Amino acid sequence: MVATTAAAPAARPRRRVDDGVMTVGRSRAGTIAANTIGVIFSLFMLFPVYWVLNTAFKPPTEVLALTPTFVPTHPTFDNFLSAFKAQYFLQDMLNGLVVTLMAVAGALVVGFLAALAIARFKFFGRKGIILVILAVQLVPFIALLIPLFLMLQRVSLTDSLIGVSITYLVLILPYTVWTLRGFISGIPRELDEAALIDGCTRGQVFWRIILPLTGPGLVATSVYGFIQAWNEFIIINTLNSPAKQNLMAWLLQNQTTRGTAWGPLMAGAIITSIPVVVFFLIIQRNIATGLTAGAVKG
The missing domain is CATH 1.10.3720.10 (MetI-like)
Known part of the structure; x- marks a missing residue:
């Protein structure tokens, strides 16, 4: 009886530790997912700005080329x-x-x-x-x-x-x-x-x-x-x-x-x-x- 009563309290901290590990894991997964979505959204919003800068430094031949280039090969002012x-x-x-x-x-x-x-x-x-x-x-x-x-x-x-x-x-x-x-x-x-x-x-x-x-x-x-x-x-x-x-x-x-x-x-x-x-x-x-x-x- 004494051993049984002593063992019961010892099991509770383990459950709390397990719950804490699961909570930390979920929070990290949520943070990673939120950061990933934020980065994708930022890239999506910044791409038009980048393309304006890219086109501004291109010569006319590159601007009107059928194959777009993401970096000007011959930058010009x-x-x-x-x-x-x-x-x-x-x-x-x-x-x-x-x-x-x-x-x-x-x-x-x-x-x-x-x-x-x-x-x-x-x-x-x-x-x-x-x-x-x-x-x-x-x-x-x-x-x-x-x-x-x-x-x-x-x-x-x-x-x-x-x-x-x-x-x-x-x-x-x-x-x-x-x-x-x-x-x-x-x-x-x-x-x-x-x-x-x-x-x-x-x-x-x-x-x-x-x-x-x-x-x-x-x-x-x-x-x-x-x-x-x-x-x-x-x-x-x-x-x-x-x-x-x-x-x-x-x-x-x-x-x-x-x-x-x-x-x-x-x-x-x-x-x-x-x-x-x-x-x-x-x-x-x-x-x-x-x-x-x-x-x-x-």
Whole structure:
């Protein structure tokens, strides 16, 4: 009896060890499977980017060859030179930068003030404005293209960078207001009250407390606005002539009488992505902070 009672507890740890080994084995198998799926998905998503780079450095004979080559046998920079020398390329690049920066700057100023009013003050129609901001984002902007064209035509803002900038400002403004509202709501009101007690005015509270603490949110919001305004081409292609468009519209119109010049087109696509990459490198330190700072407030 004594031996039997002593042997029973000794068997339990073995089962726990066996269960632990099985759990570790399953977790490792699951991790390997998840990593494998992630690698395959990453390769699938990165292959078009690789093919753009591959084609940009190929001469025309390799680009149009029946047998594709995954590495250029005779790499060349002629495609990039052809893209720079193409009609309207440099002008459209400058137009895109001007339009994007104007739209993003205007949307941040207007959106920040609107978000501040919604988050910090109580007034009649406040909830209605919030609902309207959400409802506007549900409407496809392409559905408003014809009325927008007619409206801008009446005020002589078609075929102008100012008209496109205002349009892009309106396009990214709802998201800007809604996002910045979350950041401002995350700032404790006690900081405002403490500053007012110390003798600060409303303007000083804005400049010394709210604006610095909302800095990461402004950075994160500007990323979205910059990408959306820089990559848009339907509106500017409809409203403006080729001399007053951006690089996205230039890529669409890069056609010749003999067909598409794939080498210069891919080189132009790489050049088009450079401003976005540079913008990310400049503000990359504040992106993660900005994206997470407003994630817990709505």
